Amino acid sequence: MSASTFGSGIRRREDPRLITGMATYTDDIGLPGMLHAAMLRSPFAHARIASIDTSEAAAAAGVEAVYTAADTDGQIGAAPCAWLLPESGLAIADYHCIAKDTVRYVGDIVAVVVAGTRQQACDALDLIDVDYDTLDAVVGPKQSAAPGAPQLHSEIEGNQAFHWTVTGGGDIEEAFAGADVVVKETIVQQRLIPNAMEPRAMLASYTAPTGELTLWNTTQNPHIVRFLMSLVMGVPEDKLRVIAPEVGGGFGSKIAVYPGDFVTAFCSKKLGVPVKWAESRSENYLATTHGRDHVQEIELAATSDGKIVGLRATVWAGMGAYLSTAAPGIPTILHGLMLSGVYDIPAIHEDVYGLYTNTTPVEAYRGAGRPEATFMVERLVDLLAAKLGQDPVDVRRRNFIPKFDDGHDVATGLTYDSGNYDGALTKLLDKAGYDALRSEQAEARKEGRHIGLGLSTYVEICGLGPSQVAGAIGFQGGLWESAIVRFHPSGKVNVMIGASPHGQGEETTFAQIIAGELGVSPDDVKVIHGDTDNTPMGWGTYGSRTTAVGGAALALAARKIRDKATIIAAHLLEAAVEDMDYEDGTFFVKGSPDSSKTIQDIALMANVAWNMPEGVEAGLEATTFYDPPNFVFPYGAHLAKVEVDAETGSVTLQRYVAVDDCGPQINPVIVEGQVHGGIVQGIGQALWEEGVYDEDGQLLTGTMLDYAIPRADGLPDIEVHSTVTPSPHHPLGVKGIGEAGTIASTAAVYNAVIDALKPLGVGSVRMPLTPERVWRSIQDAQGGN
Amino acid sequence: MRVPVTITMNGREYSRDVEPRLLLVHLIRDVLGLTGTKVGCDTSQCGSCTVLLDGVAAKSCTCLAVQADGASVTTIEGLAGEDGLHPLQESFWNKHGLQCGFCTPGMIMASHELLRCTPNPSDEEIRHGLEGNFCRCTGYQNIVRSVREAAGEMAGGGQ
Numbered sequence: 001m002s003a004s005t006f007g008s009g010i011r012r013r014e015d016p017r018l019i020t021g022m023a024t025y026t027d028d029i030g031l032p033g034m035l036h037a038a039m040l041r042s043p044f045a046h047a048r049i050a051s052i053d054t055s056e057a058a059a060a061a062g063v064e065a066v067y068t069a070a071d072t073d074g075q076i077g078a079a080p081c082a083w084l085l086p087e088s089g090l091a092i093a094d095y096h097c098i099a100k101d102t103v104r105y106v107g108d109i110v111a112v113v114v115a116g117t118r119q120q121a122c123d124a125l126d127l128i129d130v131d132y133d134t135l136d137a138v139v140g141p142k143q144s145a146a147p148g149a150p151q152l153h154s155e156i157e158g159n160q161a162f163h164w165t166v167t168g169g170g171d172i173e174e175a176f177a178g179a180d181v182v183v184k185e186t187i188v189q190q191r192l193i194p195n196a197m198e199p200r201a202m203l204a205s206y207t208a209p210t211g212e213l214t215l216w217n218t219t220q221n222p223h224i225v226r227f228l229m230s231l232v233m234g235v236p237e238d239k240l241r242v243i244a245p246e247v248g249g250g251f252g253s254k255i256a257v258y259p260g261d262f263v264t265a266f267c268s269k270k271l272g273v274p275v276k277w278a279e280s281r282s283e284n285y286l287a288t289t290h291g292r293d294h295v296q297e298i299e300l301a302a303t304s305d306g307k308i309v310g311l312r313a314t315v316w317a318g319m320g321a322y323l324s325t326a327a328p329g330i331p332t333i334l335h336g337l338m339l340s341g342v343y344d345i346p347a348i349h350e351d352v353y354g355l356y357t358n359t360t361p362v363e364a365y366r367g368a369g370r371p372e373a374t375f376m377v378e379r380l381v382d383l384l385a386a387k388l389g390q391d392p393v394d395v396r397r398r399n400f401i402p403k404f405d406d407g408h409d410v411a412t413g414l415t416y417d418s419g420n421y422d423g424a425l426t427k428l429l430d431k432a433g434y435d436a437l438r439s440e441q442a443e444a445r446k447e448g449r450h451i452g453l454g455l456s457t458y459v460e461i462c463g464l465g466p467s468q469v470a471g472a473i474g475f476q477g478g479l480w481e482s483a484i485v486r487f488h489p490s491g492k493v494n495v496m497i498g499a500s501p502h503g504q505g506e507e508t509t510f511a512q513i514i515a516g517e518l519g520v521s522p523d524d525v526k527v528i529h530g531d532t533d534n535t536p537m538g539w540g541t542y543g544s545r546t547t548a549v550g551g552a553a554l555a556l557a558a559r560k561i562r563d564k565a566t567i568i569a570a571h572l573l574e575a576a577v578e579d580m581d582y583e584d585g586t587f588f589v590k591g592s593p594d595s596s597k598t599i600q601d602i603a604l605m606a607n608v609a610w611n612m613p614e615g616v617e618a619g620l621e622a623t624t625f626y627d628p629p630n631f632v633f634p635y636g637a638h639l640a641k642v643e644v645d646a647e648t649g650s651v652t653l654q655r656y657v658a659v660d661d662c663g664p665q666i667n668p669v670i671v672e673g674q675v676h677g678g679i680v681q682g683i684g685q686a687l688w689e690e691g692v693y694d695e696d697g698q699l700l701t702g703t704m705l706d707y708a709i710p711r712a713d714g715l716p717d718i719e720v721h722s723t724v725t726p727s728p729h730h731p732l733g734v735k736g737i738g739e740a741g742t743i744a745s746t747a748a749v750y751n752a753v754i755d756a757l758k759p760l761g762v763g764s765v766r767m768p769l770t771p772e773r774v775w776r777s778i779q780d781a782q783g784g785n
Numbered sequence: 786m787r788v789p790v791t792i793t794m795n796g797r798e799y800s801r802d803v804e805p806r807l808l809l810v811h812l813i814r815d816v817l818g819l820t821g822t823k824v825g826c827d828t829s830q831c832g833s834c835t836v837l838l839d840g841v842a843a844k845s846c847t848c849l850a851v852q853a854d855g856a857s858v859t860t861i862e863g864l865a866g867e868d869g870l871h872p873l874q875e876s877f878w879n880k881h882g883l884q885c886g887f888c889t890p891g892m893i894m895a896s897h898e899l900l901r902c903t904p905n906p907s908d909e910e911i912r913h914g915l916e917g918n919f920c921r922c923t924g925y926q927n928i929v930r931s932v933r934e935a936a937g938e939m940a941g942g943g944q
Contacts, residue, residue, distance in 0.1 A: 018886030021821015021861035248887030503885030680924030704830035
């Protein structure tokens with residue numbers, strides 16, 4: 001019940017409420033007098049609103065109000081973009097919470113109905129008469145950049161939201177001009193739809209006499225919601241309370257503060273009663289942010305013996321019709337700065353064009369920029385291996401950054417913290433039995449069967465991040481985290497954190513951190529999060545940062561408590577502070593272990609304060625604000641084994657082996673769960689998932705029937721292994737693990753399929769690798785019909 | 786128009802007048818206030834709303850409340866017995882078979898059905914049996930482990 005619980009796979013304390021149906025998610029909450037909002041959304045991707053007639057809806061049964069832009073204009077601000085990417089010509093289009101004059105994607109809000117029941121509100125939507133003049137739409141990012149493309153925002157030329165570049169290391173032109181070998185590819189990182197199992201919801205309750213606004217919201221970052229709400233709604237933060245109750249997954253889609261959130265708050269403020277808006281799944285597909293949507297033209301230059309000398313890329317990133325809260329930073333900072341991957345690449349250059357398109361806005365989606373970077377680099381390395389006739393393992397080893405413990409600078413300007421990339425790959429090859437798999441592949445090929453092996457050796461940037469860097473890269477907030485640790489007289493502990501986990505299990509891991517630092521049982525630690533009124537400020541749960549940043553704040557707060565407890569113990573034991581020692585929750589005089597006080601003894605004394613050292617305050621409580629000195633850089637090596645049926649094009653994923661290094665693991669069972677889930681989302685991108693629009697901007701994959709979410713079948717048991725390389729700058733040495741699997745797995749599976757198809761002459765296939773696409777690629781390569 | 790419905794929910798009888806179009810899941814959640822059962826989609830794909838209808842698993846969004854008139858329904862809130870958690874609830878806890886927990890009530894009820902029909906399933910049978918229930922967090926692997934453990938527990942004389 002002590003330090004040993006750090007590193008133990010104890011059961012999650014979150015689970016009892018979740019397995020019994022006793023957890024409360026936003027849509028489970030009802031308040032007296034509560035009304036229900038439903039949003040009328042544009043059925044067209046691009047149109048002028050000629051007229052709106054809401055009279056019939058307003059008169060319908062149960063309807064209390066119908067609002068359009070005419071009502072919200074001047075009352076609430078535009079939905080803000082909060083990542084103001086510098087030196088990129090960033091052009092932010094006004095994202096009116098209710099569309100004014102023009103709609104720009106299927107799902108743009110046109111009106112809101114507030115009624116007594118959700119059904120009444122939805123019924124009344126059908127009674128609103130909107131006259132649209134449709135306009136031409138543009139869907140693909142590269143098409144949006146083309147001359148003559150339909151223009152979304154009159155004030156923004158060429159639909160260009162930004163043009164961002166990263167240039168690092170030596171001269172890129174020289175690198176390519178002098179190279180022995182150049183490999184190139186065009187990659188479509190298809191649009192993905194996050195599909196957190198809980199759709200988004202907002203319950204707003206405005207109390208007119210006090211001017212207080214309380215919000216229950218499906219969010220990953222309640223403090224950011226409060227911050228942005230206060231700006232948009234004109235309600236000061238001291239009168240704004242944001243509660244993230246149980247939140248059913250996010251994967252990036254619950255970072256943004258959405259137009260519908262502001263509209264719901266507006267309705268409550270206007271009507272003076274609680275108003276709830278809970279999107280349906282079909283609405284979620286249209287209205288909740290998507291991810292990825294890149295077209296990437298990439299090339300790699302190398303010497304004839306496989307040493308990489310330069311990497312160059314141009315990316316067209318679809319941003320959707322407007323810039324969502326954090327969107328500009330995703331295909332740029334979180335993408336372009338990671339193009340060195342795990343390799344020593346002396347010259348790197350990338351241009352990223354962010355384009356407005358008539359589609360749902362794009363935001364962070366698990367991995368957020370880094371899967372797109374890893375895929376580029378890992379694809380290029382495999383192409384180089386193929387070109388040189390080398391094994392992909394050898395090309396990787398030829399270019400790996402050598403093992404380092406305390407900092408390594410890469411050409412993009414980042415300083416990785418620690419890594420042993422060859423160590424992870426070596427372990428992977430051993431665990432997978434790589435040589436035997438290659439032999440099996442060779443045998444299978446003799447029989448006309450198509451087995452493929454794919455590698456992905458990745459590093460990611462997470463634990464976002466130093467706030468000074470946040471400012472420099474235009475992120476309109478800090479990136480520190482805070483924690484309060486409070487001992488009660490009984491020795492039980494409350495921990496209050498600003499970050500807001502929503503499935504990642506930090507109520508358990510944070511209790512384990514306290515247990516490890518202060519020798520209490522994790523069962524005696526309650527972790528409180530998700531309510532801006534009773535937690536300290538924090539910037540949220542995304543970018544695999546909650547344990548890496550929030551956990552550090554917690555550990556440092558615990559150490560402050562230990563320091564104070566040592567002073568109190570010394571006083572009570574009539575010893576000098578420097579003569580005190582501590583072990584496992586007990587403070588004792590060096591050399592006299594019988595002369596001791598437990599942390600519980602100290603907690604009681606500090607709270608009653610009958611006999612405190614002179615000048616020491618009562619209470620046993622500490623607050624820490626932790627602003628990390630650098631990001632953390634987890635890494636690993638993954639291998640996928642597939643078999644492709646050349647007759648049908650179907651891909652069977654036969655094995656998946658992962659080695660991940662997130663530093664010391666606080667709870668290895670939770671780490672493994674994160675790895676499983678992350679890997680399967682990345683497999684989903686490789687094999688099944690795509691958000692598809694037709695050329696008019698209609699979302700064709702707008703339900704769970706049409707969008708292929710990974711299911712329990714069709715997946716092998718994932719083999720999970722790890723190595724442990726502590727971060728040198730982190731109080732616990734830990735790195736993040738929430739996104740690692742997704743960052744690695746798409747490339748591993750893709751590379752495996754291409755490896756399988758090599759004898760058939762197929763060099764690339766557009767993702768997702770559906771049977772039809774694979775089959776057509778085989779036919780094309782074989783010169784068939 | 787409203788129609789009378791009488792339903793036995795987790796062993797307790799309720800009578801309500803409901804709209805004919807009301808789905809069973811909305812009767813459970815909005816009328817009776819049992820919010821453990823979740824709504825994750827509107828096309829009957831996700832399985833979050835799975836309950837036991839007269840002992841057999843059903844997606845409660847595929848059934849009108851009036852169709853359940855006279856039926857006995859068990860939701861996640863009614864699964865635990867007087868002597869504690871159901872073996873499936875225990876095993877999902879033991880094997881880290883959930884993360885955000887939103888799919889979990891439906892997943893546990895679907896697993897209940899799976900084990901009712903196939904008391905000693907192979908991993909492949911578990912995966913096949915749960916393909917109508919989506920989980921976006923776990924990658925399903927620990928759900929498979931959970932169901933496997935519960936199968937062992939239940940075969941060993943549990944519930």
